[in-house]
Amino acid sequence: MLKIVQVTDLHLTPPGVQHIGCDPQKRLKAAIASINAEHSDAELVVFTGDLAALGQAAAYEQLRNCLAELKVPYRLCLGNGDHRTRFRSSFPGVMVDDNGFVQSTAEIGGHHLIFLDTLATDGNHWGELCDARLSWLRARLDEIGKAPILLFLHHPPFAVGIPLLDSLALRAPERLASVLVGKNIRHMFFGHLHRPIAGSWNGIPFSVLRSTVSQFALRLGADPAARSLEAPFYAVALISSDKVVVHFHDYTYDGPVLEYRPVPAVIADDEAIAYTFQQTSAS
Template sequence: MKIIQITDLHLVPPGHRLFDNDPGERLKACLLDVAAHHADADLCVITGDLAHHGERGAYLRLREALSVLPMPVRLLIGNHDDRHQFRSVFPDAPVDEHGFVQSLLDTPAGRILFLDTNRSDSHAGEYCEAREAWLRARLEEAKDRPVYLFMHHPPLPVHFRPMDEIMLDDGAAFGTVLDGHRIRHLFFGHVHRPIAGSWRSIPFSTLRGLNHQSWLDFSVKRGIPCSMEPPAYAIAFLNADAVVVHTHDFLDGSAKYLYDPDLPVERQVVPMARRTQP
């Protein structure tokens, strides 16, 4: 199974900018690249912070932009999102019985769970008792099938102070819910950095956002250092024996070359834009 992960769009309404940039243009370029090169993907998941201030106009812009994608899309919400405004624009987005934006998808690769970690009064995340009960039930239903989790907030410290201060509240308690189940991979957003590792023996990955990034400066004691490093999206392959996650800096403008050892020595390294058949 092939899944595209995009995260942290931070959309603003048309005519507005964020960090002297138009997040909508970044999103448009990203979706066009996905549509052009990964039309065979089974699913696209956008892991939260769809809007920067939770405005209805930003969600309307997102709905229009998504029309270029040929595959199904699942939308998660993050700390910058407004659950009410989101649901007013995306009334068909699946929710649980309490109205939280979380759902499941059973696939040949296993069960995929999409979680809602939004907390209305903080940039940190939470997973309350009602959401936890939903998760426990969905995991029990899965029995011994593989399970993949998508969420916005990381439930673990990533050893980067600005993000660890606003991670999921009580990640340890969240982790105990997962104990005893076949969690094959955890995908999250929020940190605006390419990070991978394992937590409680669960592999995890996250990636850069679309508009701006968290600059990796471990010396900053207050605030969140931000940068305009290139955005990326991820391509995940869920195989029977492995999970493989690529990240693609789709706006990278550096020179591209093709190395072909079967060509004569003087032509083995050829700029891809000028490549001709031998």
């Protein structure tokens, strides 16, 4: 079974600078420590964009320092908080396409992974897949053929019911949809929304998860949007030929973990069995 960890929206800042009430570097280090301790058997960790909060070179230096501690191979995608040129200067070995976009592929465990660059060229916060990027994607899909594909990108191409976030989705989503028609896309992994969300788009299953820093509060239809300090997540995807299972892990939780005794397998006609079980469990 293929195990892939997704981490998103790190919003790293220069040293000593907080981001909406928390220290992004501390949160990322905690995520990496948790991955190393609990999921060092993962094949890959994918960071799906907004690596930096405002694209500063000092933030990418922080990222390099943190990633040096990660025991699992990783790939980096870009989001609207990133600066492509400064990122590439900080990570000169990163794979890019012929036009300099941070796009690449990998084949792991019989699956083809595609990593897209949806950072808008004009610096806006909404997502963009220009002709060049879509042409690259179309060529990769044609090469892959009917093999199963996992797609990673920052900006979702659909609305989720939170007006601000919907205004910052991927522009011209129908263009991406037309490229994906008929392809074996098993799952799409997004960032950007700072919410745990799952569903399907044009029949393709997807998942989104919380940021390692602050979140957007669940206020459907509300404008303006609101931030919250809900716990950060990373995701653990377990992938086999017949299923994709995505777990959301609250890696900063430090409360009790209680032993669990399964309830009786059969709800018996004799209610006394239930009371006996509940009294034993409570003691």
